[in-house]
Amino acid sequence: MSHSPILIIIIPLISSFFVPLIGWRKKNLCYPLVVLALFISSILSLYIMGSVITHGSIYYRLGGWEPPWGIEYRIDYLNGFMAVIVSFISFLVAIYSRRSGEQELPDRIVHFYCIFLLLVTGLLGMVVTGDMFNLYVFLEIASLAAYALIAIGEDGALMGSFNYLIMGTIGACFYLLGVGYLYIVTGSLNMNDLSQILPGLYHSRVVRTAFALFIVGLALKMGLFPLHTWLPDAYTHAPSAVSALLASVMSKVSVYIMIRIMFTVFNPYFSIELIPITTMLSWTAGIAILFGEIMAIVQPDLKRMLAYSSVAQIGYIVLGIGLANTMGLTGSLLHVLNHALTKGCLFLGAGAITYRRGTRDIRQLGYLHVEMPFTMAAFTIAALSMIGIPPTCGFFSKYYLILGAIDARQWIWVIILLLSSLLNAIFFFRVIENAYFKPLGVIHESSYDRGEQEEANEVPLGMLIPILALAAAIILTGIFSGKIISTIIQFAIPEGI
C-alpha cells in the first residue's frame, strides 16, 4: 500500500490502454473495467486520506529518485481531499455513463471510455503530484482528453471543443512559461524545493512574471470571468456525463492548483502582501458571480443555464481565495466539495431529463415530477443547495464565505453573496416551477387527472443511482460539514493565513 499515491494514477492509466483492446473484441466488458478501475482509485484515495489524517503528509518518490531531481508526490490534507473528490465523482459519473452513453454515442462508446479514463488519470495526476513540470504533463493529458470528449458530443460540440482547445492551450502555455521562468531562476521544479528557494527572489521580475502567468493560465483553465468564454459552449454540447465531470471536477482541479501555487509554492506573504493579486481575484470573482447568474437567468437551455451557473460558482470559490483569511478559504475549500457534488448532481439530472424527454428546453419540462419523481427530487435538492438553503451543503460554504467577507471587512462581497442566493433562486425555481407546477402544453386540459394517474417513467437504475447518491451526499455533507471542517479542511488551509 505504500505505492498507493502512484497507484491511483497508474490504475486508470493502464486500464485506459486495455479498454480499446478489450473493446475490439467484446464491447460489453469495457464498462465493468472502467468502473472497477475507478472504484479501486476511489478506495485508494480514501486510504490515502485516512493515512494523511492519522500519520500526516505522505511523500512518495517516483522510481526512488531523490527530490528535487526526481519527481516527488507529496500528499497532504489539501490534495488528499481533492483526490477523494475527483476519484469519487469520476466513479459515479462512470457508472452513469453506461446508459446515457448508449443513447448519446452508441458506436463510439469504447473510445469514450478510453478517453474518459485518460481524463481521470490526468486530473488525479495533477492533484497528487508535487512537481511543477509533472503537473504540466498531467494538465495536458487531462486537457487533450477533455477536448476529445467534448468533441464527440452533439451538434455544435466541435465548435465548442475547438474554442476550448484554443483557450485551454493558451492557458496551458502560460502555465508552462511560468514553470520555465521559475526553472530559469531557481533550477528546480519541485514545489517544496521552490517554496524554500523563492522567498529570496520575491523581488525578481522574472519570478513575478511567472506568478502572473500562472494565475492567468489557471484562470483560463478554470473558466474564471472574463476568461470563461469557452465554458458555456463546451459544457452545453458535451455528452451529459462529460459535462458533469468537467463542471464538477475539472474546474476544481485548476482551483486547487491556484491555491497550491499561491500559498505553497509562493508563500501567503507574497500572494497577499507583495502583489495585489487577492484584491484583483476578489473583484473578478465578484463580477463573475453576478455575470454568471444574470446570464443563467436568461438561458432557455437547461445545460447552458447550469454552465453559466458554473461560471458564477467558480467565482464563489475564487472569492474565498481572494479574501485570503481562514473563514474565506474554509468556505472556498468547502465549496470545492459542495459544488462538485451539487453541479455533478445537476448535470447528471439534466442528462437524465434529456435522456427521457429529448429536450433541454426549460419551458417544456411540465409534469416532470410525475414522469421522473426521483430524478426531480434529486435535482430539487441540488438546486436548493445551489441557492444555499440549509441543511444542504451549499448553505454552509456560503455561510463561511460570508463570515470570511465580514472578517475581511469587505461588505461589498457580503452583499454580492447574499444577492447571488436570490439570483440563484430565480433561475432554479424557474426550473422547479416548470417541472412541478406546469402541465405539458398539449395535454393541459385533463392534466390534473393525468397527473394523479400517470405512471412514472424513470431513467434506468444505472443513471438514477449516481444521481440519488449525489443528492444524498449533498444533504449529508451539509449536516456533517462541521465534521469535515474539523477533520480535514482546517488542516488543509495553507499555513501563514
Next chain:
Amino acid sequence: MDIISIRPLLAVLMGMIGAFFILLAGERHKNIREFSTILASVAKFLLVFSMVPFVFEGKTLVYDLITLAPGLLLEFKVDTFGIFFGVLASFLWIITSIYSIGYMRGLQEHAQTRYFFCFAMALSATMGIAFAGNLLTLFIFYEILTITTYPLVVHKETAEAIKAGRKYLVYTLTGGVTILFSIAFTYHLTGSLDFVGGGFLQDHGSKNVLTLLFITFILGFGVKAAIMPLHEWLPTAMIAPIPVSALLHAVAVVKAGVFGCLRVILYVFGPALLHELDLWWMLAYFVSFTIVVSGIFALVQDNLKVRLAFSTINALSIIILGAALLSPSAVKGGILHIANHGFMKITLFFCAGAIYVKTHKEKVSELDGLARQMPFTMGSFAIGAMGLAGIPPICGFISKWYLCLGALEAHEITFLFVLLISAMLDAAYFFPIIYNSLFKRSQEINPTFNEAPWLILVPMLIAAIISIILGIAPDAFVHFFKMAALIGQNTLH
C-alpha cells in the same frame, strides 16, 4: 438546569417520519396516508406535551445533535418560550389535519399526497424553530419552512397561484438572506449564537453597529411576521387551500416570523440593550403603523380570506408591539396573544373553509343570510371575530387587557390608543359580516339548515370552544398564561 433528552429531536423528526409514510402510502392508499398524518400529529403533540412539566420545574431540555461548525451546534433547547410555541403549533396541527382531510376530500382536490407531505414537513420545521437553541439552528428550520410551504401556496397550479408562489419566494427568501447576514454578523461580533434570556449582545460592538444589526434582524424576520411594508406576500398567499391559510398563514409561518422577532428582542438583544440603544420605541412605532393601517386595509377587502389575512397582519404586529414595550404585562400579553390569536384565527379560517366547501363563496358581500343555513359555522365565526375585537369572555380579551396594561406600565399612552383603535377596527371589519349573515336575506342562500361535513365542523367547533375556555380560564390545559408570565420573568430581569 439542563437535562439532556432526545425528546425535542423526536418531536422535530416526527413530522418528517410522518411525511415519509405519507409519501410511501401515496395516492393509492388514501386512508393509510391520512392515518399517518393524524398519527404523526398526535404523536408529535404528545411528545411536546410530555416536555411541559420539565419547563415548569425550571428545567431546560437540551439535545445537541451535531457540530455544524466549530463552536456552532445544531442544538435543541426546550425553554418556556419554545415549548409555548411548540405546544400551540403541534396541537393546532392535529385539528387542522382532521379539517384538511374533510376539506381536501370534500373538494376532491388534486395532488393531495404532495399537500399532506409538505404540511407534515412544514410542521417539522416549525418544531425545529420552536426548539432551536441558537440562531443558526433556528435559521436552518426557518428556511426549511419557507421551502416546504412554497408548494402549498402554489397548490392550485393556476397561473395566479404560480405568481403568488413566486411572490412568496421573493419575499421570504429575501428575508432569509437578510437574517443570514444578521446571523453571520452576530457571530462575527460575539463568536456565539446561543439564545440567552435577556440577551447576549451587550458590550459587543458600537452603538451604530448594533442598531444596524437590530434593523436587519427585524427586517429579516419581519417578512414572515408581515410587518408593513413587508406584508404583501401574505394576502397574495391566501390563494392556498384554506387549511394552509389557517395553520400556516395564521400560526406556523407567520408566527415563526414573530417568534424570530421575539427571540431577537428578548434573547439576543435583551431589554437592557434595547433601552440603552433607544430602539424599543422605534420598533413600537414601526409596528403601530402596521397595526392601524392593516386594520384600515382590512375594512375594504371583499374577499373573506384576504380580510382575514389583513387581520392576521394586525395581530402579528400587536404581538411584536407587546414585546417591544418591554414591560412585564406587555410581554405577557403579547406572548399570550400568540396562542390566543392562533385559536381565534384558526376558527375564523376554518369557518371560511366551511363556507367555501358548502357554498363556494369567498366574498364577504355574498354571505348575507348564511347564518340560517350554517348556524354553527357562523356562530364560531362570531366567537372568533368578537375575540379578536377583544370582547370578554373570549380569550382575545385577556391578551389585549394585558397589552393595554403593559402600555400603561411603560408610560406610553400612545400605544394604548393604538391598541384601542385596532380593537375598534377589528370590530368594524368583522361585525358587518356577522350582522349581514344574521339579518339580511339573499336569493342565493337557502335558509334551511345545511352544515359542512363533520370532519370540518368538529375541528372548527373545538377551536371556537377553546377560544372561549382560554378566555374564562387563561390557565386551562397547558398553562399558557403561566408560561407567558414565566417568559416575561426570565427575560426582563
